[in-house]
Amino acid sequence: ELVLKVRIQNPNLRENDFIEIELDRQELTYKELLRVSCRELGVNPENIQKIRKLPNTMLRKDKDVARLQDFQELELVLTVSDKNLLFRVPTLSEQSGYNKKASELTY
Secondary structure (H helix, E strand, O other), rough: EEEEEEOOOOOOOOOOEEEEEEEEEHHHHHHHHHHHHHHHHHHHHHHHHEEEEEEEEEOHHHHHHHOOOOOEEEEEOOOOOOOOHHHHHOHHHHOOOOOOOHHHOOO
């Protein structure tokens, strides 16, 4: 596995921590990097403008991804300015503490 550090590019956040993701070294493609990163960060892939290898290199193709080394830092650059609209909101059943049986009770 290749371990990468990924975050969403947002200079307005006081704390903008990286998360670590793992990619199978047999599937080091741009598409797979985008899929895993977006899933882990809860972002819609359609809202990604580009993936930046810090400090200043844009990833564009599979060969760029194949050259990545463990623990390199990446940023997902979003396409629109209102970043609050891009995050996937968990459904009620995905929220912690949700009890399906309790939700079906009627009074």
